[in-house]
Amino acid sequence: MKILALSGSAREASTNTALLRAVSEIAPHSIEIDVFHQLNLLPVFSPDNEGDKTPVVVQNFIEAVAAVDGVIISSPEYIRAIPGGLKNAIDWLVSRIEIIDKPIVLVHASSRGDDMLDSLRRVLTTVSANFFEHLFLRISLIGKTPEEIAVLMHSPEYESQITAFLLSFAEEINKCKEDD
Numbered sequence: 001m002k003i004l005a006l007s008g009s010a011r012e013a014s015t016n017t018a019l020l021r022a023v024s025e026i027a028p029h030s031i032e033i034d035v036f037h038q039l040n041l042l043p044v045f046s047p048d049n050e051g052d053k054t055p056v057v058v059q060n061f062i063e064a065v066a067a068v069d070g071v072i073i074s075s076p077e078y079i080r081a082i083p084g085g086l087k088n089a090i091d092w093l094v095s096r097i098e099i100i101d102k103p104i105v106l107v108h109a110s111s112r113g114d115d116m117l118d119s120l121r122r123v124l125t126t127v128s129a130n131f132f133e134h135l136f137l138r139i140s141l142i143g144k145t146p147e148e149i150a151v152l153m154h155s156p157e158y159e160s161q162i163t164a165f166l167l168s169f170a171e172e173i174n175k176c177k178e179d180d
């Protein structure tokens, strides 16, 4: 099973990216997770640049989404909202078939950011028929370095939380495949 883990933060020392990296390392062998943390490289969406005019970097991103069985998103809150880079990436996907039935779940690296989470849940419910809101992994990591996060997440308590979360997501993905 292949999963794409999208970070809403392009920051080098991002706690959300570090959490996704830990999730990818802890994943059982049956689940392969690629972390993508460069949504800042996508140009600003315009409907005029869809179809034949889709920029190569966007096309590559869309193909990465198409190639996986599911997507995990972890994002900070910026000004009580979804960071522009993440919303822009979703805007590029919205008219595409690749996103319509894509299984999606959220993780979150902060105890704050509920306005962003509410909005992102609304957006994901709109773009995908398989956004699993009931699966949510939240671990407060604000102020921690990526190195500290890597060590902390490999503790038995977090490893088992992350593994259980991933297995539940894999179960939902398998149910979607059975329904196809």
Ligand SMILES: Cc1cc2nc3c(=O)[nH]c(=O)nc-3n(C[C@H](O)[C@H](O)[C@H](O)COP(=O)(O)O)c2cc1C
Pocket (backbone or CB within 6 Å): 009, 010, 011, 013, 014, 015, 016, 017, 075, 076, 077, 078, 079, 080, 081, 109, 110, 112, 113, 142
């Ligand atoms: C431009 C900007 C705006 C922010 N706005 C909010 C906000 O409205 N509410 C909040 O709780 N945190 C806000 N923050 C803090 C980030 O959400 C928080 O530090 C987050 O954990 C950073 O995630 P990262 O480590 O993955 O980059 C903001 C940070 C930045 C850079």
